[in-house]
Amino acid sequence: MDSEETTQVQEPAPGPKRLVRSREDRVIAGVCGGLGRYFDVDPVLFRIGAVALVLFGGAGLLLYLAAIALVPDEHADPSKRTLPQRGLAIVGVVLLVVAAGSILSHGPFHLWFAWPLGILVVLGLGIWFLIAADRSSGASVRDTGQRLLLGLLVLVGSAVIAAGGAWLAGTGNGTVAAIAVLAAGGALAVAAFTTRSARWLIVPALALAVPVGVVEAAGIDLHGGAGERDYQPVSQDQVRSSYRVGAGRLIVDLRDAHLTPGDHPLKLRVGLGQAVLVVPNNVCVATHAKVGVGQVRSFDRTNGGVDVDWNNQPATAGTNPRVVLDAHVGMGQVLISHTSAAAFEHRFRLRFRDKTTIVTNETNSGCEVSNATR
Amino acid sequence: MERRFDVASLVAALGVSLLGLLVLLDATDVIRLRFAVLGPLVCATVGGTLLAMGLTRSG
Numbered sequence A: 001m002d003s004e005e006t007t008q009v010q011e012p013a014p015g016p017k018r019l020v021r022s023r024e025d026r027v028i029a030g031v032c033g034g035l036g037r038y039f040d041v042d043p044v045l046f047r048i049g050a051v052a053l054v055l056f057g058g059a060g061l062l063l064y065l066a067a068i069a070l071v072p073d074e075h076a077d078p079s080k081r082t083l084p085q086r087g088l089a090i091v092g093v094v095l096l097v098v099a100a101g102s103i104l105s106h107g108p109f110h111l112w113f114a115w116p117l118g119i120l121v122v123l124g125l126g127i128w129f130l131i132a133a134d135r136s137s138g139a140s141v142r143d144t145g146q147r148l149l150l151g152l153l154v155l156v157g158s159a160v161i162a163a164g165g166a167w168l169a170g171t172g173n174g175t176v177a178a179i180a181v182l183a184a185g186g187a188l189a190v191a192a193f194t195t196r197s198a199r200w201l202i203v204p205a206l207a208l209a210v211p212v213g214v215v216e217a218a219g220i221d222l223h224g225g226a227g228e229r230d231y232q233p234v235s236q237d238q239v240r241s242s243y244r245v246g247a248g249r250l251i252v253d254l255r256d257a258h259l260t261p262g263d264h265p266l267k268l269r270v271g272l273g274q275a276v277l278v279v280p281n282n283v284c285v286a287t288h289a290k291v292g293v294g295q296v297r298s299f300d301r302t303n304g305g306v307d308v309d310w311n312n313q314p315a316t317a318g319t320n321p322r323v324v325l326d327a328h329v330g331m332g333q334v335l336i337s338h339t340s341a342a343a344f345e346h347r348f349r350l351r352f353r354d355k356t357t358i359v360t361n362e363t364n365s366g367c368e369v370s371n372a373t374r
Numbered sequence B: 001m002e003r004r005f006d007v008a009s010l011v012a013a014l015g016v017s018l019l020g021l022l023v024l025l026d027a028t029d030v031i032r033l034r035f036a037v038l039g040p041l042v043c044a045t046v047g048g049t050l051l052a053m054g055l056t057r058s059g
Helices: A003-006 A032-038 A043-055 A058-072 A085-104 A112-133 A141-170 A174-194 A199-218 A341-345 B007-027 B034-053
Strands: A226-231 A242-253 A262-278 A284-298 A301-312 A321-337
Touching: A032 A043, A032 A058, A043 A058, A058 A085, A085 A141, A085 B034, A112 A174, A141 A174, A141 A199, A174 B007, A199 A321, A199 B007, A199 B034, A226 A301, A262 A301, B007 B034
Parallel strands: A226 A242, A242 A262, A262 A321, A284 A321
Antiparallel strands: A284 A301
């Protein structure tokens, strides 16, 4: 009796069904094959669905990427894919989803994305560091110290490269900066094939490329020096056609200029900072303002965000003079007001969403009412 | 079969090169680079690189 009991071998209880990416039935990464096996359905149906989702809105592509990151490979050794590695892949997928969402929605890339995305990128880099630490867990304290020092050097070097690239692009050397970015991309590609550990080059390459791209996209021009420039012409003859400051604050106060009836073209250029135009109540202002990142505030109207292009061309009322303003601020604010105090009151209070709102009781009072309120 | 290149570095290289090309075209007034293009491209580059890092091992 006892011997019978000991010879009986119990069948191991089947474990829970696992969703894995199939190795045998795969077209790209085995996601649909794995789904077919899991749900006991022909995987072709999942493939048709995935292709349809890719074609109609692109969601299929994002879901497929997410599945690659989250669903383990059929024969994958669980010890090889660490938790930090999976975290890194998830952060990557989130960033890709945001990128694809921005493109597919045809909407503007909102500035408020910057903070959460920045945090995500830092999180990704932290996880990367964890992975590197995990891989060299057998390393001595001296090795760890050397690795930390190298990481610090790469970060400091990247900050210097970022500042240098931004300065180069902002001082009219965009072509040189672009060639430097292309060279960095090329060097990274060569290193990917020739060096076993080329990944540390990614951070300085991105540190160069991203600020250069931001400066070019914002149209930041740092020519014209830095600081605060306050112009208060006391006659029309003193009013110049163009004012410029590279970084800082530019105030052109025309309240004492006694402008004559007719159009008065005026250009304001600020690379980084604030451009302020102050006009008396009887002067109409027609505005075409471009701001890379920031805000345009024209009397009672505000428009802010990225790629701001403000165009308001009202007709003047009666014989009032009209200032035809062409303003360009790379990063910062264009402010048009009847009072210079508004410049201080609203300095750098940027709104981070693209929408127009009424913010004060000021109006473009020198213009015809129907146009001025636009 | 052992892979002979680092996918993550290659993805980053592709993204950085594309950024450089767009900046070059903008600097030479061929196109007007806007944040609507730059933002998603930077996101895709960083996201693709991190995804590749998460799915592959360096060296």
